[in-house]
Amino acid sequence: MWQKFGVMFAGLLIFLAVIGLILFLADHAPKRGRDYVQMFVFVAPALILLGVGLIYPAIRTMMQSFTNAQGDFIGLENFVWIFTDSGSLISLRNTVVWVILVPLLSTVFGLAYAVFIDKSRGEKVLKSLVFMPMAISFVGAGIIWSFMYAYRSKGFEQTGLLNQLLVWSGLEPIQFLNSAPLNTFFLIVVLVWIQTGFAMVVLSASIKAIPVEQVEAAVLDGANGWQVFTNVTLPSIRGSLVVVVTTITIATLKVFDIVKTMTSGNNDTSVVALDMYNQAFRFNEWGHGAALAVVIFVLVLPIVIYNVRVLRKQREIR
């Protein structure tokens, strides 16, 4: 144990010493070109790491997606596999369902909650409670919900709260995570549970930034709560809504921990990101894995481009 902390402190010390030494040397570089050296020293470590760890690998992955497990060029075969193999087709279908439902539900719940608790008593506590799942790992959340969904056949004592509720109300217990296609929806609940807090916090801040005068004017004109919400609140927070939906969508596209923890992708619950991990790191089908990674990239790309555009437009207006 102490050995491990020793490794950690050694790592930290070496890192700080190296950075310190480089900065010191750059400070005492010969006068001619010192500015250039210093600039280089400040930016270079980050840029080199990004080049080695992100840019080069991304290009490699793109190239690998056109090769088989032995590294021979096979053209589009891996992509053909993705769109013909029944397993990866199910992952694709599930990913689409995830990407539609998670951002939609999280944003709706988060927005409703933010509006409901706005300026109410105990707002801070109420906020923390819903925000808390954001701090929990996807694995932790997966375990928490595995216990919520736990199943014992009829007649046995239930350990999962949801099945106990079913039994109490005179119904039969359900194998929540086993029966496709509903099991995917029960997994989606977990990510919605996590992301609602994020949506709520961002939208709540944005609601608080709406000038009181605007709401007041609407109320004086005789608008009721719902009219104020649709005519004043919603238009004012449109920018934040776009950001929230985009961020959650991208997070959803890459999610794999929840599925891995709760069902391991069995019973038709796999998603593209989990498929990618399995193909590349469990079955050593590097080509398949790389191609699936490229698919995720292609799916993320338009969302980000759209987001950057909206952002730029807003800047222009300001």
Place this chain on the structure above:
Amino acid sequence: MSTQINPDASPSLDTSAILTGKARGRHNASAGGQADRVKRRLTSRWATVAAIMIAFLWTIPTFGLFVASFRPQENKRQGWWTIFLDWFPTMENYGKVLGGTSISNDNLASYFINSFVITIPGTIFPLLLALMAAYAFAWIPFRGRGILFVLVFALQIVPLQMALIPLLQFFNGVDIGGTYLAVWIAHTIFGLPLAIFLLHNFVSEIPGELVEAARVDGASQTQIFFRIIIPLSLPAIASIAIFQFLWVWNDLLVALVFSGGSADVAPLTAKLANMAGNFGRNEHLLPAGAFISIIVPLIVFFALQRYFVRGLLAGSTKG
């Protein structure tokens, strides 16, 4: 007498609510009685009921796990709510999970330590490097600066998944695969784009006169960096540090790929995902194990919530 002009009440201040996450609205509300009237019209009783219902639904799952972690092993065939009927909570599960012999499958202590050993450098490394880069992008003029910064920003698009395979091959090539070093470097790389972008936003808002004055006084870039930039951007550093800490602590994908999954290096998340996979034998220990993995981020979250929210809002409203 001085109530006539109050510059703090100008509406433009409301935008700062987005950055600080503080409710400026409340300040305005107390300024005039009108706002209170508006509030009364908008908050119906049903909204309050719905809010409390949501809060309850959102809290119950975590609470259930917490209670279940104190359930004696012989009661593992009962739901956690029964613990309130016959009250005999036990710390036994925690004892076994943390102190159990390392041969058996129940020892989490080793993984718990791994999580710390991974997370602390995994937070400090990218933060310092990102701060340096952010300073250069904001305050050292050089050719191609704008293009480079946009490139770094754009790297946020690249999904982690695209970098995993070649990076693992690279680490195996230089023979550091499955070590802490590999995991540290991976987390550093993956944390950099967002950290540089967010820190740049803060660092570039430091008043230019300060930096200029220091330069005129003969301060070097390094001195400016340590004496002006770091102290002034401490709030931003704090919020992004919390972010990175939670992200690294909670990560599973990077850990699985680069740690090799062994008890020597792999963090808690990897072990728990594994335990959850083979349910059954350790079922009674899983809640305690999961709660141990949750407790650190929860402490960080509740203690430093304000900074966490600030970092989140800076990230989401600025890009």
